[in-house]
Amino acid sequence: MIANRLGIVLLAGILMVSLGAWADNLPGAKRPRTDLYGPESVLVQCPPDTDGIDTDGDGNPSNDNVCMHLTAGDGFVKTADRDRTGAIPEQGDIYTFGFSDVTLSSVPDLDGVCGAEFPAPTLVGYRAGAGSPEPLREGQKLYLTLTNVGMVMRGDLFDPHTVHFHGFPNASTIFDGEPMASISINMGASLTYFYNLVEPGTFMYHCHVEASEHMQMGMLGNLYVLPKQDKLPDGTLLGSFTHHTGYKYAYNDGDGSTKYDVDFPIQITSFDPNFHNADLSIQPLNFAYMNDTYPMLNGRGYPDTVLNAPIMNNRKAYRPELLNKPAQKVNARVQAAVGQKLLLRISSLATTDFYSVKILGLSMKVVGRGAHLLRGPDGPGGTPGKNLYYDTDTITLGGGQTSEVILDLAGVAPGTYYFYSSNLNHLSNNLEDYGGMMTEIEVIP
Amino acid sequence: MSRAISKGRTAMNRVMTFGRSGVLVLGALALFLSIPASATIDGLSGGTYAFSAREGFISTADGGSFYCWGYANGAGVMQFPGPTLIVNEGQVVTVTLTNAIPHALGTKVSLVFPGQEAVVATGGTAGLLTQEASTAGGAVTYTFTASQPGTYLYHSGTSPELQCEMGLVGALVVRPAGHPTWAYNHSATAFDHEYLFLLTDMDPRIHELMELNQFPKITAPTKDSSSWWPTFWFINGRTGPDTMADAFVAWLPNQPYNCNPRSKPGETVLARMLGAGHDSHPFHTHGANHRVIARDGRMLESTPGAGPDLGWSDFTATISPGETMDALWSWSGYGMGWDIYGHQLGGTNLPGHGFDAHEMYAQSTLASAITPTDTAITVPAGEGARFPAAFRAILYQAGAPDPDTGTTPEVVMVSRTGADTFTIGRGKESTTALAWAAGSILAYTDHGRGLTVSLPSQQTIANGQFVSGSPFLGGSGELPPGEGGFNINGGLYFMWHSHNEREIVNDNTFPGGMLTMFVVEPPWVVIP
Numbered sequence: 018m019i020a021n022r023l024g025i026v027l028l029a030g031i032l033m034v035s036l037g038a039w040a041d042n043l044p045g046a047k048r049p050r051t052d053l054y055g056p057e058s059v060l061v062q063c064p065p066d067t068d069g070i071d072t073d074g075d076g077n078p079s080n081d082n083v084c085m086h087l088t089a090g091d092g093f094v095k096t097a098d099r100d101r102t103g104a105i106p107e108q109g110d111i112y113t114f115g116f117s118d119v120t121l122s123s124v125p126d127l128d129g130v131c132g133a134e135f136p137a138p139t140l141v142g143y144r145a146g147a148g149s150p151e152p153l154r155e156g157q158k159l160y161l162t163l164t165n166v167g168m169v170m171r172g173d174l175f176d177p178h179t180v181h182f183h184g185f186p187n188a189s190t191i192f193d194g195e196p197m198a199s200i201s202i203n204m205g206a207s208l209t210y211f212y213n214l215v216e217p218g219t220f221m222y223h224c225h226v227e228a229s230e231h232m233q234m235g236m237l238g239n240l241y242v243l244p245k246q247d248k249l250p251d252g253t254l255l256g257s258f259t260h261h262t263g264y265k266y267a268y269n270d271g272d273g274s275t276k277y278d279v280d281f282p283i284q285i286t287s288f289d290p291n292f293h294n295a296d297l298s299i300q301p302l303n304f305a306y307m308n309d310t311y312p313m314l315n316g317r318g319y320p321d322t323v324l325n326a327p328i329m330n331n332r333k334a335y336r337p338e339l340l341n342k343p344a345q346k347v348n349a350r351v352q353a354a355v356g357q358k359l360l361l362r363i364s365s366l367a368t369t370d371f372y373s374v375k376i377l378g379l380s381m382k383v384v385g386r387g388a389h390l391l392r393g394p395d396g397p398g399g400t401p402g403k404n405l406y407y408d409t410d411t412i413t414l415g416g417g418q419t420s421e422v423i424l425d426l427a428g429v430a431p432g433t434y435y436f437y438s439s440n441l442n443h444l445s446n447n448l449e450d451y452g453g454m455m456t457e458i459e460v461i462p
Numbered sequence: 463m464s465r466a467i468s469k470g471r472t473a474m475n476r477v478m479t480f481g482r483s484g485v486l487v488l489g490a491l492a493l494f495l496s497i498p499a500s501a502t503i504d505g506l507s508g509g510t511y512a513f514s515a516r517e518g519f520i521s522t523a524d525g526g527s528f529y530c531w532g533y534a535n536g537a538g539v540m541q542f543p544g545p546t547l548i549v550n551e552g553q554v555v556t557v558t559l560t561n562a563i564p565h566a567l568g569t570k571v572s573l574v575f576p577g578q579e580a581v582v583a584t585g586g587t588a589g590l591l592t593q594e595a596s597t598a599g600g601a602v603t604y605t606f607t608a609s610q611p612g613t614y615l616y617h618s619g620t621s622p623e624l625q626c627e628m629g630l631v632g633a634l635v636v637r638p639a640g641h642p643t644w645a646y647n648h649s650a651t652a653f654d655h656e657y658l659f660l661l662t663d664m665d666p667r668i669h670e671l672m673e674l675n676q677f678p679k680i681t682a683p684t685k686d687s688s689s690w691w692p693t694f695w696f697i698n699g700r701t702g703p704d705t706m707a708d709a710f711v712a713w714l715p716n717q718p719y720n721c722n723p724r725s726k727p728g729e730t731v732l733a734r735m736l737g738a739g740h741d742s743h744p745f746h747t748h749g750a751n752h753r754v755i756a757r758d759g760r761m762l763e764s765t766p767g768a769g770p771d772l773g774w775s776d777f778t779a780t781i782s783p784g785e786t787m788d789a790l791w792s793w794s795g796y797g798m799g800w801d802i803y804g805h806q807l808g809g810t811n812l813p814g815h816g817f818d819a820h821e822m823y824a825q826s827t828l829a830s831a832i833t834p835t836d837t838a839i840t841v842p843a844g845e846g847a848r849f850p851a852a853f854r855a856i857l858y859q860a861g862a863p864d865p866d867t868g869t870t871p872e873v874v875m876v877s878r879t880g881a882d883t884f885t886i887g888r889g890k891e892s893t894t895a896l897a898w899a900a901g902s903i904l905a906y907t908d909h910g911r912g913l914t915v916s917l918p919s920q921q922t923i924a925n926g927q928f929v930s931g932s933p934f935l936g937g938s939g940e941l942p943p944g945e946g947g948f949n950i951n952g953g954l955y956f957m958w959h960s961h962n963e964r965e966i967v968n969d970n971t972f973p974g975g976m977l978t979m980f981v982v983e984p985p986w987v988v989i990p
Contacts (some may be wrong), residue, residue: 058922062915158799160915177924184777187750187796190954191917191933195748197926198955198979206922211914213799229963229972304967305693368963371742371780387751387776394650394753394773403764403771415744417778417961
C-alpha cells in the first residue's frame with residue numbers, strides 16, 4: 018500500500034520530504050522516512066513558547082504557542098443526493114480542492130494526497146503534550162503550516178495554494194495569502210503562517226489562489242478565536258455582572274452580555290456541479306455562468322447536515338490505490354438544552370450568492386459581525402460604545418461575511434427547530450427537493 | 463531552508479535589482495507601474511454643470527468592447543460612470559442635461575438625485591419621475607440645494623432598468639461646510655485620504671443587442687430585463703486590473719476614473735462605496751476591518767452631535783443596489799507579533815523571540831498605567847532603577863485599543879527623565895517626532911522583533927506581482943525573473959474586492975472584475 022501511495026505522489030510530479038520535526042514529538046508519532054526524499058521541503062515550524070509572558074491569560078507563560086499542519090490538494094466528497102443504499106456508489110460524487118489536517122500524521126505529505134476535506138478542518142491549536150487540540154484563544158500565537166500535496170486528479174495543474182485568514186486584523190501581506198500581494202506555496206513544499214491572535218471573534222479561512230476557482234472547488238473552512246474574558250479570575254466584576262470560572266463569552270464585552278453555554282460554527286457554502294465536473298474532466302471553466310445548485314451548511318446538504326457520522330467519500334473509484342476516506346467529518350446538527358444560551362457562529366463563503374438563513378420558532382440576538390462585537394465606537398476617554406445588538410429571526414450574509422447570534426433557550430419548548438435558508442429555492446440538493454441549506458437545532462429538555 | 467531577509471533598501475536599489483532580473487517584465491508592464499496622478503476623488507467641483515447624454519464604447523480588461531450610454535461633461539466624450547460631482551454643503555447644484563444619444567431607444571433621458579430634496583426640473587417634457595430631455599432638443603435643468611453632506615448616487619430616471627444598465631449613473635459627493643477633510647459634520651469622521659468605490663455589474667448581451675438596435679425585438683412589446691445575467695463587474699467604471707491603472711489614461715477614453723486607494727500606516731481612509739448596479743455585492747477590505755459611519759448620506763448617529771456612534775466594524779460591507787455606505791479604514795500594524803518595519807536594534811536584528819527585562823517591565827507596568835492624557839508618569843520609588851539612564855520606549859496607546867479604525871495608531875514615547883519619572887510624548891507611528899532612534903528600547907509594540915518563522919526557499923514559492931521580495935513595509939529583496947515587479951516602494955498590497963468570488967472575473971477570465979489593490983505605503987512615500 019505504501020508503495021502504491023508513493024507512486025501516486027510521483028505520478029503527480031511531486032518530490033517532497035516529510036520532516037514533521039514537531040509532529041514527531043507528539044504521542045504516537047513515528048519518525049518519517051526523511052531518507053527517501055531529496056532536499057527538505059516539507060517543514061513544520063512549531064517553536065516552543067519561551068518568552069516568559071502569559072499572553073493568553075490562562076496563567077501559564079509557557080503554553081501560548083499553538084500549531085497546526087494542513088495539506089492542500091484535491092479530493093472527493095459526497096453531495097446529499099447521494100445514493101444511500103449503496104447500489105450506485107458513484108452517485109453524489111463531487112470533485113473538490115481542499116485542505117486536510119495532518120498535524121498528527123507521521124506521513125503528512127502522503128496522508129494529504131487526494132485527501133481534501135469539506136469543509137476544511139476548523140483551525141484549532143495543537144500543543145505538544147496537550148493531547149487533543151483546543152479551540153484557538155486570544156493571546157495565542159498560531160503557527161499554521163501549509164503543505165501543498167498537489168492535485169492528483171489533475172496532473173496538468175501545478176497550482177500553488179495559500180491560507181487566507183479572512184478578517185485578520187492589521188494583517189501583513191506575507192501571511193495574508195492573497196497571491197498577487199503575497200507568496201504562495203508550490204507543490205511538495207511547506208509554508209508556515211504566523212498569526213498573533215490579538216482579537217477574538219468568528220473569522221473564516223480559505224485558499225486565495227485563483228480564488229474564484231479554488232473557493233468554488235471547496236477550499237473553505239471555519240475559524241474562530243475565543244476571547245480572553247473567559248479566563249478572568251473568578252468573581253471579577255464586569256460592570257454589574259459577576260464573572261465566574263467556566264463562563265464563556267463571544268467577545269470581551271465588559272458586561273457579560275455575550276455569555277453563552279454552547280457554541281457551534283455553521284458555514285454557508287454552495288457548489289456548482291457543472292464547474293466541479295469541468296475541473297475533474299479537464300474542461301474550460303465557465304466562470305461567467307457559475308450557478309450554484311448545491312447549497313450547504315458545513316459542507317453538507319440536508320439531511321446529511323443532521324447525520325452524526327462522518328461521510329465516506331468514493332475516491333477509490335477514481336484512484337484505485339487509495340482507500341475511501343471520511344472527507345466530510347463535521348455536521349451541522351446543533352444541540353442545546355432548555356435554559357441554555359446557544360451561540361451560533363455563522364459565516365458564509367458561498368462564491369455566488371447572498372443567502373438569508375432563518376430559524377422557525379426561536380429568536381436570534383445578533384451580537385457580533387465581522388469578528389467584532391456589534392458595538393459602536395468607543396466614546397471620549399475610552400467609554401464603551403453603544404451595544405447595537407438586535408433581535409431577529411433572519412440574517413443575510415454574502416460571501417466573506419460572518420455574524421454571531423445568541424439564542425436564549427430559557428422557557429423554550431423542547432423539540433426540533435429548523436435552521437434553513439429562506440431563499441426557499443435553495444432548499445434542494447441540485448435536482449432533489451427537500452434538502453439543501455437546512456439543518457436542525459435540537460432543544461433537549 | 464530559510465531565506466535571508468534584508469532590511470529595506472532604497473527605491474533606487476530596488477530598481478537596480480530588477481534591472482538584473484526582470485527588466486523585460488518592467489518594460490512590458492510599465493503601464494501598471496506608474497504612480498497614480500491623484501490619490502483623492504477625481505471629479506468636478508463648482509456646482510454648475512452642463513451634461514450631455516452620449517453613446518460610446520467601454521473596454522473590459524479581457525479585451526472586450528461594449529456599447530454604452532453615459533453622461534458627458536459638456537460636449538466631451540461619453541464617460542462611465544458620469545462625472546463625479548463634488549460640492550459643498552449648502553451649495554446650489556445646477557445640472558443642465560442635453561440628449562445626444564442618436565438611438566431609437568434613447569429618445570429621452572433624464573437625471574434623478576436620490577437623497578436630495580426639492581429638486582426642481584425645468585424644460586424638456588414631463589416623464590414618469592422627472593422632466594426628460596429628448597434628442598429633438600430641449601435641455602432640462604435640474605436644480606437643488608445640497609443640504610446634507612454625504613455620498614450619493616445620481617442616475618437616469620427614464621427607463622432606469624435599461625438606462626442605468628447602459629451606464630447612465632454617477633456619484634455626488636457633498637462635503638460638510640467648512641470641513642473638507644471630514645465626511646460629515648463631526649470630527650470623528652475626519653479622514654486623511656478618500657476614495658470612491660462605485661460598484662456596477664453588466665450583462666453584455668443587453669449592450670450587444672442595444673448596439674444592433676435589436677433589444678426591444680426579443681421581448682416585444684415590453685423591454686424585458688428579467689433574464690439579466692451579469693458577467694462583468696466594475697469599480698468606478700473599470701474592471702480589474704484596469705482599476706489600478708492611472709486615472710484619465712488615453713487608452714480608456716470613456717472610463718476616466720480609476721480606483722487606486724493608498725495610505726500610510728496610521729492614516730484614516732474614507733471609503734465612499736456606492737451600489738450603482740443591479741445586485742448586492744459583499745465588498746471585502748483585506749488588511750483590516752472598516753467601520754461604517756454612514757448609509758445613504760446620513761451619519762449613523764444616535765443624537766445630534768454624537769458622531770457616528772451607531773456605526774459597526776466589519777471586514778465585508780454589503781453594498782446593495784441604490785445604496786451608499788461610508789466607512790473609515792486604517793491600518794497600523796498593531797499587534798502583529800513581529801516588526802513590520804524590519805527595524806533593528808544596535809545594527810543587528812533581535813532574535814525572533816523574547817523581551818529583555820526592561821521591555822517586559824515597560825509592557826506590564828508603563829503600558830497599563832499610562833492614561834490617554836498623561837504627559838508624565840512616576841513609578842514607585844526605586845523602580846526607575848530597573849531602567850537604563852537613557853531609557854526610551856515606544857508603546858501603543860495604553861488601555862484596550864481597537865486597532866481597526868480611528869485614532870488607535872497613536873503611539874507614546876516614554877523617556878526616563880528622573881530617577882523614577884518618565885515623560886510621555888505622543889504622535890503617530892513613524893512620524894518624525896517619534897522616528898526610530900538608535901539605542902531606544904521599544905516595548906509593547908513589536909519593534910525590533912524579528913520575523914517569527916523561516917520563509918520557504920524561493921524555489922518552492924510563487925511570488926505575486928505585488929510582492930517586493932521582503933515581508934517588511936518598505937523592504938525589498940531579490941526575486942526570480944518574471945515574479946514581482948509592480949511594487950516599487952515596498953508597500954503592502956491588500957485586495958479590496960467582491961467576496962462573491964464569481965464577481966472577480968472578466969467574463970470567463972480570472973482575475974478581474976470587481977477588485978483593486980489597496981496599498982499601504984511606507985512612511986517616506988508622498989501620497990498627494
